Amino acid sequence: MKQRIKELVESRITEDGMFETGINGVRLFKVTDAIPCAPAVYEPAIIAILTGKKEAILDGEHYVYDNRQYMCCTVSLPVEAGTPTASPDEPLLGIYISLNTKVMTELAIEMETTSGAIKPPKGSSQPPSMSLANWDDAFSDALLRLLLLGEDKADVDILGDSRLRELYYAVLKGEAGISARTAFGVGNQIARSIEYLSQYIGKNVTIDELAALVGMSRAVFHRKFKQATRMSPIQFMKSMRLNRAAMKIAAGMNVSEAALAVGYVSSSQFSREFKRMYGQSPKQWSQSTALIENIV
Structure with a gap:
């Protein structure tokens, strides 16, 4: 599935930049220049990398991630971010998905109502608001189904919100779920x-x-x-x-x-x-x- 996602994104990007997909909050990006980490503000979003590496620094802690993990940021955070290893031969290619906080809150509360209160692992504190999560089958499948909508306006208008909701649900159930459900749930x-x-x-x-x-x-x-x-x-x-x-x-x-x-x-x-x-x-x-x- 991940290879199919990569092929879809590559077919839609021919140059460096950030590109709209037509799906609300979903953009594709490509970087071929090494950019040192510089001040930025991460907004609530999922960042999924397909080729290359991305780096973010939060209060001195480095988060380096590639196509094995996606970044889940649940609140606005002051960070330093960059693409220090990007090059024309090894470009950074990825997908940026803004999190609709209203929909995430509805889903998180619905999950808590259905399955009970959030239960963090024993001995852990509240998780950080920026976390890395391994791609699992549910996330990969939901992301592929979202991107397969392509640029057909009718498909996007009719199915876009439901496919985004499906992806959000996969994130809430995945490794970043505790962090996301804490940020968007009852507490x-x-x-x-x-x-x-x-x-x-x-x-x-x-x-x-x-x-x-x-x-x-x-x-x-x-x-x-x-x-x-x-x-x-x-x-x-x-x-x-x-x-x-x-x-x-x-x-x-x-x-x-x-x-x-x-x-x-x-x-x-x-x-x-x-x-x-x-x-x-x-x-x-x-x-x-x-x-x-x-x-x-």
Whole structure:
């Protein structure tokens, strides 16, 4: 099945870039240039690699994955991402599938209603919000059926949502299922707090405000947040703001506008924290970084 999926994708991509399939949230991508890891923000998505390798770094932990595993990201996360080994002879080829949080929540709650509450492995903490999962038959079959819709508008309009739902269900039942069901099921407080934070990234959102939003004490919220993201809420907010600013600067926005857009009132504070995180001033960053838009 995986070989058939690869052939389908190769037949639809002739050059580098990110390409729409016509199915809502499903895109194909190809990269033939080595791109070092740079600041990015992962949104809730599945990334399935068919050839080559992809790398993401979350709070110092490296995730390198190829066609043996797919990446499942369940919340918005500040990461560094790149394709350091891509080349014309060994291109990165893959599929990016945005997760519809409403549908994922409906499925996760339905699964809990049917099979009972989530039961993480004994002794484990809440799983991270970014995980790798081996391709299993259910995932491969659902992905193939989704891509076989091709570009026929009638097929996509009539069957697209149901085939996406089938793929989501395969993810929830697979190795990334505990992580996904925790993020989207009944106990999804941390995911909701991150969604709120992402929505108001340019405002001064406090930890107490986030904790109150999900009905937790500050201490419990801090502990659960760090279990889910590997970062404290304060670290997470700073990384998210700086990563979004770095992406805006690399895309051509001037430094002052980028700082204001992510909630910094003081340009000097922004420059200090930016240099501390990336080893370059915002101005140096804008001169040295080439952003390949839409390659995730």
